[in-house]
Amino acid sequence: MTAGFQGRCWRFGDDLASDQLIPPQHVFEYDPAVLRRHLLAEVRPELPERAKPGDVLVTGRNFANGSHHSHPFLAMKEMGVGLICQTVSRGPFRLAVFVGVPLLVAGPEVIAELNDGDALQVDFAAGRIANETTGREFQVEPLSPFLQDIVAAGGGLNHARALLEAEGSAHAER
Amino acid sequence: MFPSTPATMAEKILARTSGRERVEPGEIVWATPDLVTTPEVSFPAYVARLRQNGIHRFAKPERVVVAIDHEVPVHSKEGAERNRRTRLLARETGVGHLFDGEGITHPLVVERGLVRPLDFVAAADTHTPSLGGVGALGVPFSIELTMILALGRIWVKVPETVRVEITGRCPPGVTARDLVLATMAEVDADLANYRVIEFGGAAVEALTVPERMTLCGLCIDMGAKSAVAEVDERCAAFLAARGVFGVEPVRADPGCRYAAVVTIDASSLTPRVSVPPNPTHVRAVSELADTAIQHAYIGSCASGTLAELTAAADLLNGRTVHPDVQMLVIPATKRIYQQAMETGVLARLSAAGAMIAPPTCGPCFGGLAQLAAGEARISTSTRNDPGRMGSRDAIIYLGSALTVTASAIAGRIADPRDYLPAHTRETAP
Numbered sequence: 001m002t003a004g005f006q007g008r009c010w011r012f013g014d015d016l017a018s019d020q021l022i023p024p025q026h027v028f029e030y031d032p033a034v035l036r037r038h039l040l041a042e043v044r045p046e047l048p049e050r051a052k053p054g055d056v057l058v059t060g061r062n063f064a065n066g067s068h069h070s071h072p073f074l075a076m077k078e079m080g081v082g083l084i085c086q087t088v089s090r091g092p093f094r095l096a097v098f099v100g101v102p103l104l105v106a107g108p109e110v111i112a113e114l115n116d117g118d119a120l121q122v123d124f125a126a127g128r129i130a131n132e133t134t135g136r137e138f139q140v141e142p143l144s145p146f147l148q149d150i151v152a153a154g155g156g157l158n159h160a161r162a163l164l165e166a167e168g169s170a171h172a173e174r
Numbered sequence: 175m176f177p178s179t180p181a182t183m184a185e186k187i188l189a190r191t192s193g194r195e196r197v198e199p200g201e202i203v204w205a206t207p208d209l210v211t212t213p214e215v216s217f218p219a220y221v222a223r224l225r226q227n228g229i230h231r232f233a234k235p236e237r238v239v240v241a242i243d244h245e246v247p248v249h250s251k252e253g254a255e256r257n258r259r260t261r262l263l264a265r266e267t268g269v270g271h272l273f274d275g276e277g278i279t280h281p282l283v284v285e286r287g288l289v290r291p292l293d294f295v296a297a298a299d300t301h302t303p304s305l306g307g308v309g310a311l312g313v314p315f316s317i318e319l320t321m322i323l324a325l326g327r328i329w330v331k332v333p334e335t336v337r338v339e340i341t342g343r344c345p346p347g348v349t350a351r352d353l354v355l356a357t358m359a360e361v362d363a364d365l366a367n368y369r370v371i372e373f374g375g376a377a378v379e380a381l382t383v384p385e386r387m388t389l390c391g392l393c394i395d396m397g398a399k400s401a402v403a404e405v406d407e408r409c410a411a412f413l414a415a416r417g418v419f420g421v422e423p424v425r426a427d428p429g430c431r432y433a434a435v436v437t438i439d440a441s442s443l444t445p446r447v448s449v450p451p452n453p454t455h456v457r458a459v460s461e462l463a464d465t466a467i468q469h470a471y472i473g474s475c476a477s478g479t480l481a482e483l484t485a486a487a488d489l490l491n492g493r494t495v496h497p498d499v500q501m502l503v504i505p506a507t508k509r510i511y512q513q514a515m516e517t518g519v520l521a522r523l524s525a526a527g528a529m530i531a532p533p534t535c536g537p538c539f540g541g542l543a544q545l546a547a548g549e550a551r552i553s554t555s556t557r558n559d560p561g562r563m564g565s566r567d568a569i570i571y572l573g574s575a576l577t578v579t580a581s582a583i584a585g586r587i588a589d590p591r592d593y594l595p596a597h598t599r600e601t602a603p
Binding site (some may be wrong): 023098160 | 227229299317325329
């Protein structure tokens, strides 16, 4: 998984719903370049314009609850941002891995020390979070190496193709 | 051999399908599903996505079931094109089974003898946990089904299990639906999340297999990963009648670890109903008396069984559907439709004023018989989110086939116990 993320902290609270991440009227849109323009636009209108690769979205409990759509994660991957959540349920957790968005789950004591606008340095592979603005550092449990491989491959289907090619299988044809 | 570590039903299933002696909750394993199911609304899109990624073959096509069940009979040009693509792609990819209008996937694969106890089934559709009724672990994977089709396996985080022990016996008028709604009151989303619900106890043993499927299938709506019931002689006999032989009873091992154990006494329960905005908002039917409804629906993968259609016809017992109510009945599979026709159940329901439609998921997700703003329906289907069956300003209540039938007679939400014959009714064998 991409180790070095260096960028701005975009801080959000608890219960950020899937439909708030990308409004449901865009459910038939699958172009990541279009979807990224809608990511969190209703919650933080400046985010789609200003977020840069290496930035990190930091959220409270129950991230991306509700509808089970891959759209917000496609937009995040296109943007090149990472994700640190206090809690995230099975559906969005799996979607983040499947789409290939780097993810850490951190306790409330860590989340409380990450403020909107802080400069962060995050090593997703090692689970290290450095807040350069406050000078504080945190260690959390990284994704298992197994899931990091999927994220590093760029998501589930890229990973599947790589596995099939490695196995010399005729299943994958370019 | 040392005695193996005591395992829950889910741990047994994931150990077997990941080729391991045992698995521990929290660890991640590659598991190989015994069966992979997808409806026509997903299948062509999944194949297209795989091909975009350079993947043109399925790893284990013989284990794949494709079912045309969401829009039957097709009633849109888009649906017609989707079905044409589905039939074509099912042939091209060589899937094991294409069911074309034969019924709703989850009850259908059990009816056709494609699921055994301790199987791991990966599905595109959400309500696959109903396969827990035959002791299988059905897990929904949505878009990740593409990866399963490509590799024949999928990563799974071994879940903890919550044991729900239902003791006693359901009083007359109380059904499997009421048991699962009672379970929702005890197991909230925080307790259910990423966990499997395991059912056991005298009241579960007294349920028929289709009733156990209702019990397990609706657990997804309390936030669980899946649900599974223990396997007994009754389940073995049910499966033998569908060509699945040699089934032995399976229980969780004594001393296995649970995240929580919840005990519910069925004898104390009364009929209950889910109110908006989602199925976990449960009230006693008596609290909703005099709530007017204009629509009543019996069907979906969580209902529409021969026993429920028969029970509805028996409860009507010469009465008719209220003149202000549209009652719709959809047998879950074509075989159930045929059996209900042969036994006269459909004729009795039709004579009472119900409309009968061919097997489909249709109304459950708003694909058929949509509701207008201000209308209310009581339904045996799976979810009642605003907008699920048409207008966001329509109201959906969920209850058992008995509660839906009593309400259809009354024109308002009604307690089925007020309509039961005087003598006590026993659960059908």
